[in-house]
Amino acid sequence: MEYFLSAFLGGWMLIFGVIFMFAMNREYAHYLDDREEGKK
Amino acid sequence: MNIYATCIIISLILYFVIGNVVGRKVKDANDYYVAGRNAPTILITGSLVASFLGTGMFLGDCGESYMGFVIPLLTVSIMATAGYPLGSALFGRFVRRSEALTIPEYFSKRFCDKKIQKLAGVIVVVICFIYMLSVMDGLSTLMAQIIPFDRKVCLVIAWASFTFFTVLAGSGGVLLTDTIMFGVFTAAIIVCVPCISQAAGGWFNGINALAVGDVGVSNMLTFGGNLDWMYDTPMKNFAWSVTYGIVWMLVVSISPWQSSRYLMAKNEHVVIRSGMFACVGVLVVNTLVLFAAAMVRVANPGVEPYSAVMVWAAMNLMPIAAGILLLTGIVAAGISSASTFLSLVGFSVVNDIMEVKDAKRSLKISRIAMLTVSVLILLVSLVKPPMVWWMTQISSSIVAASWGAVAFGSVWWKRITKQGAFWGMLLGFLGAFCVRTYTLSTGTTLPVALDPFWVGIYLSVIGVVVGSLRSQVTPEEKLQRDKLFVVPEEEKDRVEMKKTRNTGYAMVATGIGLFLFMVIFYAYPYTQAVQG
Numbered sequence: 058m059e060y061f062l063s064a065f066l067g068g069w070m071l072i073f074g075v076i077f078m079f080a081m082n083r084e085y086a087h088y089l090d091d092r093e094e095g096k097k
Numbered sequence: 098m099n100i101y102a103t104c105i106i107i108s109l110i111l112y113f114v115i116g117n118v119v120g121r122k123v124k125d126a127n128d129y130y131v132a133g134r135n136a137p138t139i140l141i142t143g144s145l146v147a148s149f150l151g152t153g154m155f156l157g158d159c160g161e162s163y164m165g166f167v168i169p170l171l172t173v174s175i176m177a178t179a180g181y182p183l184g185s186a187l188f189g190r191f192v193r194r195s196e197a198l199t200i201p202e203y204f205s206k207r208f209c210d211k212k213i214q215k216l217a218g219v220i221v222v223v224i225c226f227i228y229m230l231s232v233m234d235g236l237s238t239l240m241a242q243i244i245p246f247d248r249k250v251c252l253v254i255a256w257a258s259f260t261f262f263t264v265l266a267g268s269g270g271v272l273l274t275d276t277i278m279f280g281v282f283t284a285a286i287i288v289c290v291p292c293i294s295q296a297a298g299g300w301f302n303g304i305n306a307l308a309v310g311d312v313g314v315s316n317m318l319t320f321g322g323n324l325d326w327m328y329d330t331p332m333k334n335f336a337w338s339v340t341y342g343i344v345w346m347l348v349v350s351i352s353p354w355q356s357s358r359y360l361m362a363k364n365e366h367v368v369i370r371s372g373m374f375a376c377v378g379v380l381v382v383n384t385l386v387l388f389a390a391a392m393v394r395v396a397n398p399g400v401e402p403y404s405a406v407m408v409w410a411a412m413n414l415m416p417i418a419a420g421i422l423l424l425t426g427i428v429a430a431g432i433s434s435a436s437t438f439l440s441l442v443g444f445s446v447v448n449d450i451m452e453v454k455d456a457k458r459s460l461k462i463s464r465i466a467m468l469t470v471s472v473l474i475l476l477v478s479l480v481k482p483p484m485v486w487w488m489t490q491i492s493s494s495i496v497a498a499s500w501g502a503v504a505f506g507s508v509w510w511k512r513i514t515k516q517g518a519f520w521g522m523l524l525g526f527l528g529a530f531c532v533r534t535y536t537l538s539t540g541t542t543l544p545v546a547l548d549p550f551w552v553g554i555y556l557s558v559i560g561v562v563v564g565s566l567r568s569q570v571t572p573e574e575k576l577q578r579d580k581l582f583v584v585p586e587e588e589k590d591r592v593e594m595k596k597t598r599n600t601g602y603a604m605v606a607t608g609i610g611l612f613l614f615m616v617i618f619y620a621y622p623y624t625q626a627v628q629g
Contacts, residue, residue: 058331059620062168062320066175067612070380073179074604077186081369081601085594088584 100417101424102244108281108425109258112432115277116262116270126459129267130198130444132361136272141371143276144358144437145181146378149349150282151434152235154383155427159390160404165314165323167391169338172320174383175611176342178376180349182604185372188351189359191508191581193368197360199441200353201449207507207581208515209573211452216522218449220499221353224492225438225445226474228354231492232438233478236431242408243424252478255428259436260471264443264464268361271436278429283382285426288419289410290385296414297395301622306395308626313398317391318623328542336545344550347497351504353445354437365588366597373600377607384614439474443467494533498553499525502561508581510565514574517565525557 098106123129132140158170197203201221205214233252240251262270297303307317314323321331328334349355362368386407393400393410400409407427411420446466453459503521506513533549535541545551588594 058320059318059623060616062172063612063615063620066172066615067608069176069179069608070611071605071608073182074601074606074608077182077373077604078598078601080186081598085598088589088594 104421112274116266119270120265132268135363136361138367138371140272140276141358141362142374143279144272145375147275147279147433148354148437150430152431156235156404159407162387162390163403163406165317166326167387168320169322169334171387172338173341177345177349178380180346181372181376184350185369190365190368193359199444199448200357207577208518210515213519214449218445221445222442225442227492229438229474232435256475259432263436263439264467271440275433278433281429282426285423286382286385289423290389292415293389293392297392303392303395304622305626308623312394344497347501351500352496366593369597370600442470494550495529498529498550502557514565514568514570516568517561520564521557521561524560525553528556529553
């Protein structure tokens with residue numbers, strides 16, 4: 058159970074990190090793409 | 098007076114002087130309430146961590162860790178830290194866009210309704226008042242063990258040390274002193290862990306002794322913790338940990354003493370980055386300090402009272418300089434939380450409940466209100482009614498239950514209305530408050546699924562959904578929500594966007610690092626010790 062707990066807690070942080078990156082990437086990519094289209 | 102007491106008094110005078118210097122720069126209500134909305138990442142990060150970690154952590158949680166509840170508490174605190182990126186990215190930056198002075202004012206602007214501002218303002222005042230009583234109690238108890246004065250004299254010293262600079266300097270002073278205090282107690286933890294583990298014969302010997310040695314508590318390092326402490330089975334304790342991990346994650350995401358820090362940020366990139374750095378900072382401090390408190394049991398299994406375990410460690414297991422650093426760090430943690438709570442109470446009384454709009458009057462009345470509230474808190478603390486202890490137990494689940502659904506719904510659910518928000522907040526508050534009052538006054542232990550937090554959140558979600566579906570979103574409410582999603586031009590800097598996006602890597606790396614730390618320094622040595 059102690060190994061499970063270690064994986065659970067590490068995984069908890071990892072999952073929120075991935076969700077954060079996905080969300081920010083999606084939001085910022087939109088603006089960055091707009092700018093690049095604007096430049097073209 | 099001993100060397101520890103002298104150094105603590107000097108540190109208090111230093112905070113007082115810094116607060117006074119900053120106080121002279123306050124020109125208007127904007128400076129006083131939100132530090133001119135110009136704070137950089139370091140100050141927001143410092144204030145987020147310092148206002149979250151207080152005497153409850155260094156006395157209460159450390160005491161429970163020493164009594165064998167280390168792993169369940171570690172589970173709660175690690176789960177809670179995920180609230181920082183969640184809160185900053187999904188709530189904090191939208192709150193900042195509203196340009197409100199307080200979080201209750203944000204709700205008022207978002208739902209075009211003064212009634213919800215008053216309700217939220219009252220909840221802030223009640224919860225922060227209760228929290229301050231708890232912090233004052235912790236600070237005076239701590240100082241009475243170090244400084245050779247009566248507890249009531251210590252109470253007045255602790256009160257004076259944060260009241261004057263908070264009243265004078267407002268948020269600017271609180272941000273600066275919080276950050277200095279964050280630095281002091283983080284340094285203290287980094288120094289104290291090697292000292293304490295050395296006293297336990299080294300980290301791995303300490304883990305071995307706690308796992309199989311005669312330390313007076315059984316199941317010291319199992320995932321369910323000491324079974325004589327709360328619930329009688331490991332799975333029930335684990336369920337409790339996960340429940341309170343979620344409660345504290347919500348508290349970290351949306352509570353007024355955390356999310357109001359984002360109102361002071363220079364820009365949205367500062368909001369998101371400081372949330373990420375605070376997540377890593379709290380995680381490191383919490384993990385190290387909880388393990389350190391448990392290891393003190395190897396050196397001395399009979400510390401009394403158990404909540405003073407870190408004070409005993411500072412005075413008996415560490416070199417004098419390191420002990421001084423730890424004790425001033427613990428006092429700093431208490432004072433930084435108290436100053437944040439006091440400023441929030443003062444702001445809410447004037448801005449949300451009295452609704453003083455005149456800028457010059459607002460600044461003056463805020464200071465008078467803050468001083469009045471602070472004197473009131475001192476008087477109540479001096480009398481110390483027997484209800485104080487259980488009152489402090491109520492706060493965290495109330496704020497999570499009453500604000501959680503409404504805060505996230507205000508940004509992410511376009512169908513939410515002012516009626517839904519009002520009823521969600523009110524029912525969540527009453528549900529958590531009444532059930533918690535019942536359990537504490539009768540000594541009843543309810544199943545985890547009926548914990549006050551869960552009852553409050555069920556009622557809050559019902560209030561939000563039913564209240565919203567029985568009414569219509571007005572054009573003004575729709576306009577306010579649409580405005581939240583307009584990204585300000587100054588935020589669209591390509592380099593800054595990339596930097597902010599990349600902070601996500603820090604959290605992914607933290608998750609991997611945490612797993613490796615737990616396996617190498619806890620799970621592997623623990624199972625080796627148990628299997629002989």
